[in-house]
Amino acid sequence: MTLLTTAPIRRLSRADLPRCLDLCTDRGWSREDRKWRLLLTAGIGYGIDDPQGDGLIGCCVLTHYGPGLACVSMVLVAERHARRGLGRKLMTHVLEEADGTPVFLYATDMGRPLYEQLGFTPVTRSATRVGRLAPEPEREAGPLTRPATASDLPALLALDAEVFGADRMPMLTRLPAFAEHVRVAECPEGLTGFAAAWSNVDNTVIGPVVADSTATARHLISDLAVHTESEIRLDVDVRHPELGHWLDTHGVTPSTANTLMIHGAPDLPGDYRRRFAPLMVALG
Known part of the structure; x- marks a missing residue:
């Protein structure tokens, strides 16, 4: 045997x-x-x-x-x-x-053939971007962001459930202890986005990034990047070309790419238009 x-x-x-x-x-x-x-x-x-x-x-x-x-x-x-x-x-x-x-994963080009044989189908591509975010001479008008507080958690969980389309409460309640910084964007009606930054081996990962617009995503990323001296990493869905272009012009450029794939469903639930980057490719 x-x-x-x-x-x-x-x-x-x-x-x-x-x-x-x-x-x-x-x-x-x-x-x-x-x-x-x-x-x-x-x-x-x-x-x-x-x-x-x-x-x-x-x-x-x-x-x-x-x-x-x-x-x-x-x-x-x-x-x-x-x-x-x-x-x-x-x-x-x-x-x-x-x-x-339904099970999803981020596949490397090497791993994708096996997953396809097992019945996974591609949804979209994700570009891993790494670099030092160049500061902007003048900050564009847009939503204010601030550090998240414990009182923001119920609204943050509600927003994430709507955008992600599944219950990530057990994961997100660990986020304040896992990440060095968590920020939220808000308007008078409530939260419009949130993002986190956490230290990895040789860079700082910014993710997840959930936002109501590209402008909100940019502000969250900028306000997190100023708190780190290392390179930052984001895994950005290619269906957000405006954010990709902004990162390109500010020194955070593609290094590798993965394919988001799913088994047992035609697509991921939720609203990809407000889902700009995962917490990490290992978790979505």
Whole structure:
């Protein structure tokens, strides 16, 4: 019998964090400690142990957003066991665990063929943009943004549920502790957007970015960027070309791209017009 047929898949815990990071190193990925801590707390990790040692030879994470949507991410197979069907084994297991719930993911160009074979269909592309945001000589007129407070949480959750189309409350209630900065935009009628900035290994990720307009998204991003001296990263939906052009002209340019794909539904719920960037591609 082969490793493919005999290797069991088990649930991971926070104690498996070093093994997940070692697997990232094996595949040339960054050791994103803070990101993995959040994923293994908010989601369900699955892994395959190395029969010859105490490490992992494969893993992935499934994160549920209420009963109607889930996200799969961090699909990794050790280089020495690549192209032997372990990625397919993990993904098949995750789809069985999802039990008919629509599942989405952000696919690299290398991973996309496998996901298409498993029934995922493309929705849109997302451009990963990295750079130092150049300050504007004069700030354009637009909505004011301010640091979020605890009293903003109910309105923020209501806005996100409307825009995202699923219940992200368990994730977003962790956002103030996870992110260094969370800002909201508002008008007299209430919140019109929010965004967060959190430190990763070698940059500061700005996400999620939820806004009623491109102008609001720009103000939120600008007001978060001034609080960091590192490069910023945003994963911007290509269906927002105006924001992409603004970032291009201000020094935050595309480096890589991913395809947003979904299984079990024709499209993601919610309103993509107000969904400018995900919290991270591992979570949507």
